[in-house]
Amino acid sequence: MLLPRIITALIGIPLIIAAIHFGGLVYMAFVACVIALCLYEYGLIMKAGRKPVHMFSLMFFGLIMAAAAILGRSAAAANMPDNLYPFTISFVIFGIMFVEVITPRRSVERVAFTFFGVFFIPWTLAHLINLRDIENYGEYLTLFMLITVWVCDTMAYFTGMLFGRHKMNKEVSPKKTWEGAIGGTLFAVGAAIGLRALLLPVLLTHWEAAILGLLIAVVGQISDLAESVLKRSTGVKDSSNLLPGHGGFLDRFDSYLLLAPIFYYAVLFFI
Numbered sequence: 001m002l003l004p005r006i007i008t009a010l011i012g013i014p015l016i017i018a019a020i021h022f023g024g025l026v027y028m029a030f031v032a033c034v035i036a037l038c039l040y041e042y043g044l045i046m047k048a049g050r051k052p053v054h055m056f057s058l059m060f061f062g063l064i065m066a067a068a069a070i071l072g073r074s075a076a077a078a079n080m081p082d083n084l085y086p087f088t089i090s091f092v093i094f095g096i097m098f099v100e101v102i103t104p105r106r107s108v109e110r111v112a113f114t115f116f117g118v119f120f121i122p123w124t125l126a127h128l129i130n131l132r133d134i135e136n137y138g139e140y141l142t143l144f145m146l147i148t149v150w151v152c153d154t155m156a157y158f159t160g161m162l163f164g165r166h167k168m169n170k171e172v173s174p175k176k177t178w179e180g181a182i183g184g185t186l187f188a189v190g191a192a193i194g195l196r197a198l199l200l201p202v203l204l205t206h207w208e209a210a211i212l213g214l215l216i217a218v219v220g221q222i223s224d225l226a227e228s229v230l231k232r233s234t235g236v237k238d239s240s241n242l243l244p245g246h247g248g249f250l251d252r253f254d255s256y257l258l259l260a261p262i263f264y265y266a267v268l269f270f271i
Contacts, residue, residue: 037249041239049234052110066122127260140199152188159183188217220255227254
C-alpha cells in the first residue's frame with residue numbers, strides 16, 4: 001500500500017500547489033470538484049451504513065451552499081443585494097424540504113442526514129477559496145495551512161508508530177495515539193515558524209505563526225477524528241477508493257472540514 005500512496009502523493013501534491021498558484025477560476029474549479037466528490041462520497045458512506053440520504057438534494061443544494069459561502073465573503077458580495085446571502089441559505093432549506101415532500105416514503109432521518117451533509121462539507125471547504133482570495137497573501141496563507149497540515153499528519157503517523165502507547169479513542173480511530181498527536185503538533189508548530197520565514201515574513205510574527213501552527217494542528221486533528229466518526233458510525237473504513245493508497249477525497253480533505261473556516265477567520269483576526 002505504500003507505493004500507491006507515494007505515487008498518488010507525487011501526482012496530487014504538484015497539482016494542488018499549481019491550482020493554488022494560479023488561483024482564480026482554476027482554483028475555484030479545483031475546490032468545487034473536491035466539494036462535489038466529498039459530497040458524493042458522503043452519500044456513499046451514508047448508504048453503506050444504511051442511513052438514508054437524498055443524493056440529488058445533497059449534490060445540488062450542497063454546491064449552492066458552497067457558492068453562498070464563497071460569495072458571502074468575496075469582493076463580489078459588495079455589488080450584490082444585502083439579502084441575497086440569507087435568501088440563498090433559505091432557498092437551500094426550502095429546496096431540501098420540498099424535494100423530501102414530493103419523494104415517496106418520506107423520512108425525517110433522510111432530511112437530517114441530507115441537511116448535515118449539505119451544511120457540513122460545502123460550507124466549510126468553500127472557505128479554502130475565501131482564504132486564497134485574501135489580497136496579496138492568499139496564496140502564501142493557503143500554502144502555509146496545507147503544508148503545516150501535511151507535516152502534522154506525516155509526523156503524527158511516524159511519531160505514533162515509534163512511540164505510541166496510549167490510544168486517543170479506540171472506537172473512533174483505533175490507530176491514533178496521544179503520543180502521535182503530540183508529536184504531530186510539535187512538528188506542525190515548528191513547520192509553521194519555518195514557513196513564516198519563507199512565505200510570510202512581513203505578515204506574521206514568530207509568535208503569531210506559532211499560534212496559527214498550534215491552531216492548525218489541534219483543529220486539523222479534531223477534524224480528522226470528526227470524519228472518522230462518520231465512517232465508524234456506518235462501518236466504513238475509507239470514503240472511497242478514488243485515490244490509491246489514500247482512500248477517497250473525503251479522507252484526504254477531512255482535516256480541512258473544521259480547519260478551513262476557523263483558520264480563515266483566525267487569519268482575518270491577525271491581519
